[in-house]
Amino acid sequence: MFYRKLFLMLASFLLVFAFSFTAYAENVIKLGSAISFTGAKSRTGKLYVDSYKFAVNKVNEMGGVNVNGKNYKFELVFYDDKSEPTESARLVEKLITVDKVDFLLGPYSSGITIPNSIVARRYRIPMIEGGGASSKIFDKGNKYIFGTLPRAGDYFRSTLEFLTKQNPTPKKIAILYADDKFDVSVGEGAKAAAEEMGFDVVVYEKYSEGASDFTSAITKAKDAGAEATLVAGHTEEAINFVQQSKELDYSPNLLGLTVGPSEADFRKALGKDANYIYGVASWSTEMNFEGYLFEDTQTFVKKFTDKFGYDPDYHNAAGIAAIAVYKDAIERAGSLDPQKIRDAIAETSGLKTIYGPVDFMDNGQIIGSSVVLQILDGKVRQVYPASGYDAVYPMPEWDNR
């Protein structure tokens, strides 16, 4: 008994020493994030976790971050926020006060990013996030939040532009959106853009987040003769909407969704019914940008797929960009002072990343646009702006997919 106690005591001493040893052995910059490992947001949350890890490994392999001639390694500290905003905000506070992280990385989803960004501002620690695009994050005058997803209101702009180029040009459009922060921004933006481009918005409706029954909305859109239907929601809702459109035999010329088409779950769940569905994204694997961490988009896609066994999507790329911006900003600032880093991030100019060149607007959100995707033969392809894959428009009837 005595020996066991002695052993435990020694072991714990050793452990403490081991930890303090690694902590002091090299200079580290701690990046912290409270993100969803479990719960409803965990599927997409995982994409960010994978990306953050992948990019941080790459930075460290390259020798780390050079601060005034001294090399620092990035170290990630994660907590599971269980997909709950209040829990997430609490954990961000813990990251700052207990774990003493230097800088913050964002969680996933706009609803969770909002409270987190407020904590970041309270402690004046910069946060770069790739998981929230709602204008509600950026219109509060918060100087410490930076986002790598483009304005939610612009998500469907490219799709609408694509529609104006079709012959015959559709007239009637239905817009449906979930009532969470992000999708409300998408829906409102889409309506404004559609009207500006001369479309007739015949159905414009909000539904409660997590709704499973769209039969009423679909019946309405069908009845109003909407030629194109745009839905801003989440994976489950997107699957429901497609399934029920088929059940009710509603086949618009274009069915465009925000979240869904670029996710593997969506394609797996719907099988061949997923074909020809349109999507939007801030990034696609068909793009080619030179990056300073990874050579270019194609090299990144290959390396990433080899390591994780799935194709990266725009969430992944937005996460990579967050780390790239930190490395660049810290090196330019030549300091670890949060205030100086914040200013350096704001001054980021044309930074070359595999996600595309990064510049931020005054409110902290990236200057970017979205591309139109379409599922062709079970693969997500960029169809507008042209990338070598021809869009199939109008979408064929359900029986011919």
Added chain:
Amino acid sequence: MLTQILINGILKGGLYALMAMGMSLIWGVMNIINIAHGSFIMLGAYTTYWFFTLYGMDPFVSVLLSMALIFFLGFFIQKYIINFVIGASLFITLLLAFGIEILINNLALLFWTADVRSVQVTYGGANIEILGAVIPTVRLFAFLLAIAVSVILFIIMNKTWLGRAIRSTAQDLEAARLNGVNVGKIYSITFGIGTAVAAAAGTLWAVIFPISPTMGGHLTLKSFVVTIIGGLGTMMGPLVGGLSLGIVESLGTNWFGSTFENLISFTILVLVLIFKPNGILGKKE
């Protein structure tokens, strides 16, 4: 268009009815508000998914297996867990059911991850067109199955010894005991039947909607509303409650917009509680 909206509502209502049936039974007999009800629906949906994905079994066949499996799960949960606190206040059983819900959901998240899955039957998107209205085939099947299960349950409750034992236990515990009813066992069987019916609802849910481990909470709420609207203590209650809710929701979301679906459900709930506190079919106490 109105016919279409009504058809949508009736078909949805059938599913609501089946969902609520198990909850209503357990509540009526044991006075337990089974917060974990939605989790059992989720388990039913997942067993269906696995039977379909691993063995290629048609959901309308495997529904019997799912029901049997979940019956035993429910039976043992009641026998070894809930029966110990059955005499305690409503609050204790509520808390316990809440715990069971958290446990089941998190185990499901652990083993099956949060991935959204769906059962892709070949007749998935098929539909029949009658007088300009489209009737989705799977929903029609689901509706018919819901009716069938209700009828079977009705027969069991009214024509068999077991049913009479369950009803007598619900009416007068002491008298049932005096007449040789093993109350503990009846409770376990009732809970088992309740969860088995929930599993059947889960099967239908999986055929119509995508499923995920966290789908249950929302369904518990819907079942709760349907149970209250229909009224406790009668087998027809959930059917009436489900159909009314389905139709009103369909009409309501059509007139006022989809975002008000929950507002509509709960407004009906409040109205029923004010004007018919025991539900549409509920008996006076």
